[in-house]
Amino acid sequence: MTEIIRINPINPEIRRVMEAAKVIKDGGTVAFPTETVYGLGANCFDKDACGRIFEIKGRPADNPLILHIPGQGWLGRVARDVDQRTLEFASKAWPGPITLVLKKNTDVPDIATAGLDTAAVRCPAHRIALELIEYSGVPIAAPSANISTKPSTTRFEHVVDDLDGKVDVIIDGGDATFGVESTIINMTTNPPVLLRPGAFTVEELEKYIGRISVPDTVNRTAAPDEVAIAPGMKYRHYAPDKKLVLASDGTILRGAAMLSGDMEEPLAILCSSETANTLKTTMKLRNISMIILGSEDNLYEVAKNLFDGFRALDETQAKLGLIQKFDERGIGLAIMNRISKATGNITIEKFGDLQSMLKQEA
Numbered sequence: 001m002t003e004i005i006r007i008n009p010i011n012p013e014i015r016r017v018m019e020a021a022k023v024i025k026d027g028g029t030v031a032f033p034t035e036t037v038y039g040l041g042a043n044c045f046d047k048d049a050c051g052r053i054f055e056i057k058g059r060p061a062d063n064p065l066i067l068h069i070p071g072q073g074w075l076g077r078v079a080r081d082v083d084q085r086t087l088e089f090a091s092k093a094w095p096g097p098i099t100l101v102l103k104k105n106t107d108v109p110d111i112a113t114a115g116l117d118t119a120a121v122r123c124p125a126h127r128i129a130l131e132l133i134e135y136s137g138v139p140i141a142a143p144s145a146n147i148s149t150k151p152s153t154t155r156f157e158h159v160v161d162d163l164d165g166k167v168d169v170i171i172d173g174g175d176a177t178f179g180v181e182s183t184i185i186n187m188t189t190n191p192p193v194l195l196r197p198g199a200f201t202v203e204e205l206e207k208y209i210g211r212i213s214v215p216d217t218v219n220r221t222a223a224p225d226e227v228a229i230a231p232g233m234k235y236r237h238y239a240p241d242k243k244l245v246l247a248s249d250g251t252i253l254r255g256a257a258m259l260s261g262d263m264e265e266p267l268a269i270l271c272s273s274e275t276a277n278t279l280k281t282t283m284k285l286r287n288i289s290m291i292i293l294g295s296e297d298n299l300y301e302v303a304k305n306l307f308d309g310f311r312a313l314d315e316t317q318a319k320l321g322l323i324q325k326f327d328e329r330g331i332g333l334a335i336m337n338r339i340s341k342a343t344g345n346i347t348i349e350k351f352g353d354l355q356s357m358l359k360q361e362a
């Protein structure tokens with residue numbers, strides 16, 4: 001049985017937070033909102049409770065969890081030998097959507113870090129999350145609150161769809177603010193290495209800590225035999241059940257919109273409001289579901305709606321989803337990273353390829 005606890009995200013009702021915190025203390029699992037996406041949390045020092053997170057999600061054992069703390073003061077409970085550079089950075093950037101990979105404290109069980117000698121640590125900028133951790137009295141290990149491979153959950157309703165009946169508590173705390181996960185950076189190297197682009201932009205990061213290394217594989221899914229830069233990043237991720245492909249440019253999108261007139265198989269186009277307006281004025285858009293992600297002038301809006309859009313694709317009649325490219329600056333880098341994982345890097349370069357793919361899916 002899953003208990004739903006509704007909590008006000010602006011001004012959390014303390015008694016309700018304490019009720020959820022007791023579940024964490026007792027070794028249970030709680031799905032809770034953060035400013036990035038919803039997390040599926042358990043006491044990070046309890047290996048059985050951490051094990052349940054993996055079971056519930058169907059998560060591979062080699063994909064480590066992020067450890068959540070309410071402030072820098074708890075760093076020593078999960079990490080060791082943290083250098084001055086990292087402490088200074090954390091004092092400025094936390095709470096916020098930035099996760100630091102640090103040397104692990106041996107109190108943290110191996111299962112939480114997938115056997116690595118490093119731990120990924122974050123202090124979320126969300127009152128419910130912060131108070132839940134404080135009242136639990138322990139750092140909370142939490143990956144995103146979705147079934148493994150599916151898009152992360154950015155709304156309470158998505159969490160219910162994926163986890164109802166599987167977790168002890170789901171907190172209903174409204175929508176996540178950013179809609180994409182935290183940025184992960186490895187602080188055990190010099191310069192620090194970007195492991196996953198996220199809600200905290202690279203441009204912003206460099207203002208704080210100077211140059212960081214951004215591997216060119218950041219927006220490419222590692223091949224199965226390739227060592228992924230961040231464990232877990234080699235898997236197909238964030239993916240809708242329906243096939244999703246990336247349009248290499250506007251010609252493909254316009255072609256698709258035209259094609260809809262004489263193809264029987266319905267198609268979905270995931271795009272910006274600007275692209276939607278252009279397509280609407282020139283095309284009939286028969287047999288097409290338009291899923292509008294937001295304006296290209298505000299990529300934060302696109303980020304916020306991205307996983308929701310992936311989930312919406314599965315609700316349409318479409319046989320296939322076609323998504324447009326976005327500018328890789330700022331939060332756009334995270335957007336394109338999630339798109340490349342969700343599409344498994346399938347980019348449509350030629351219009352004919354889209355037609356044959358659509359027939360295949362029919």
Ligand code: AMP
Nearest residue numbers: 064065101118119120143144230231232
């Ligand atoms: P999720 O919160 O579901 O996005 O999962 C957490 C992600 O954090 C994993 O998929 C890893 O990529 C990353 N992560 C966690 N711990 C480590 C670590 N020690 N080193 C590198 N990456 C990590």
Ligand code: MG
Nearest residue numbers: 143144145152
């Ligand atoms: Mg995840």
